[in-house]
Amino acid sequence: MDEVILARELSAAGYRLTQPRRAVLRVVAEATCPLTPAEVHEQAQAHYPQVGLVTVYRTLELLAGLALVRRIHTEEGCHGYAPVALGEAGHHLVCTSCHQVVEFPCTGLEETLAEVERLTGFSIHEHWLELFGLCPACQAKEGGGG
DSSP, rough: HHHHHHHHHHTTOOOOOOHHHHHHHHHHHSSSOOOHHHHHHHHHHHHOTTTOOHHHHHHHHHHHTTTTEEEOOOTTOEEEEEEETTOOOEEEEEEEETTTTEEOOOOTHHHHHHHHHHHOOOOOOOOOOEEEOOOOOHHHHHHHTO
C-alpha cells in the first residue's frame, strides 16, 4: 500500500499525521516483507531520528485496527506487520525462507466459519489464515542448489 494512501486513510479516520507517524507510514509502505516493531523503529529513525519505539507500537496497532496493516505471525512465534491492499481478503501465504508475504482470496471460508459457529456456539468476530511454505523463487533456489 502506498504511503500517501496510508496517510489519507489515517487522516480520514481522524488521526493526526505527525512526523513520527509519517516515518512509520513510509517504512510500512516500503516494506517488502513483514517487519517487527523493532525493525520498523530502526528504519523509521532514518526518516525521523526522534521517533520513539512506543510511537512505533502505537502507530502499528492503530494501522492494524484500521485494517491498513496486518499482523503476520511467524513460525518462530514472533510477529511482524505488513501493508495490505485495500479490499484484500487478508489471508496470507508466508515464505519460510525469504519471509515474503502474499495475500490470497479464500472462497468458501464463510461456510466453514458458519459451521464452526453452529457446532460450538461461538460467535466468530475475526480470524487469521496464514499458510507457511516456500515461494516459487525459494523453491527454485533450493532445487537449483542441490
